[in-house]
Amino acid sequence: MITRRHVLIAATAALGAPPRLWATTTLDLGGARIDTVSDGALVLSPTVLFGQMPQAELHELLARYGESLDRFDPPCNVTLYRDGKHTVLFDAGAGPDFQPSAGKLFEALATLTLGPEDITHVLFTHGHPDHLWGVLDDFDEPVFGHAVHMMGRIEHAFWMDPETVARIDEGRKGYAVGAARRLAALGERLTLLEDGAEVLPGITARLTPGHTPGHMAYALAEPTPALVLGDCLSNHHVAFERPDWPTGSDQDIAAAAATRIRLLAEVADTDLVLIGYHLPAGGLGRAERAPAGGYIFRPLEG
Template identity: 60%
Template structure:
């Protein structure tokens, strides 16, 4: 197994008076399998979206050790790309042009490593939140990945395409429901629905990790060294690791999400499984280690 981390410049770097965008990339080489994490940019979220209801004094102490504030969060967005010589697979597709201006940059990152949208053979969705799904369509509502087969969990697809979801999900997430339904409808004739434990591809198994959304999936890649693509079942490198039992406002079913985190972190640590995390630092590639009563994220693998 070989891990390399590097930075490279987007095309805007050559233009005068245009700020340079420096892309961080991590590449895992596992035999014939290559896994890249590519930046879709970052989100800007009010701290209350993540931290509401958490014990204030302990929260402040945890975040302070990471140089963070509870007022605002700017998590990175890392899209995982797998190439095995036959398949070119994206796990989630970023935000696209319609969510936040700081995100939706996947096409630039793909161009920087020489991968075109038409090269993508499969797109596997962890879940249907905007920063993971909305990049599936371009500004003209055409599928960006014209040659790809799409896969998503059965429970996730059913939830977001249910006409009743928009009226039950809550006002702050109603736009999520409208956007997800529109995009899933646009690709519905090319979507394969997955069950827990099902092989999405040879060597890639879907693992139900619910709570953040009803049918959230992680994907376990059985490379020479196993890798787990987490999505948002473990959505940050600080509170989610140190206090996985705390309830987070970012999760739709807070209690179930906490149960999922506690169980999954234990397995990842005990089995030394490499992870790629959509909102984890350093390109999102690392391992889970036990640390006292909780866990820590390490970029050393």
């Protein structure tokens, strides 16, 4: 039985600043519990993301969702999983150095009376700034001092390869430098994962390449199946309706499309709960087949 509620909490704002609202979305899994907590939002270039898609069809599609190419500022949902023994974060947020609209994770965790010292595990989906850069504090020390950090072996190798900075396209060079520095700082705190590894009881890593070379999703088994998507499906409109379209934010565009197509075919019209880092409604929902082809993201009812 799934129960879900939205909690809007006014975080204590700095003196003189307007109060900020935090959305926390809770999925009660019986013994275990998931909260998606907001790290804020990103401000991204729609042209970079959607520029390679057929533009007339894209405009029509986005318009049906009330979106346009004027702006794209997706939310960032960090998944928090607690089973009574483990307190697990899926990704670490953007930290203070990426975009001013993101890096708000600790304020959101504080509304749940959690601090970084309470986190036992940080499981990375991939090494992009909005997922990784929150691991170090202003003094370059690991923020989650008591946590085991885990990342896919292929993903780690990609960002730690000195050739990556040289080869990666110009717009992502900062990502590569930033990832290598943070992963090096984590050092032995980091455990590397293979595809299919049971990371913790009831949590399995699943290689889902394309957005980045070693991107991992995480399957949650009990008692309700759920899948922490990371950025496999990074928006609720184009990625679902036209998973085959090329997305500029993907490192390997063809592989990312293949992953979306395979994943959606597998999960659509099942009870599997999807948890997307950049999906709306706290990221929680299910995939349905659309009558006209493609898929629809159905947020869980609030």
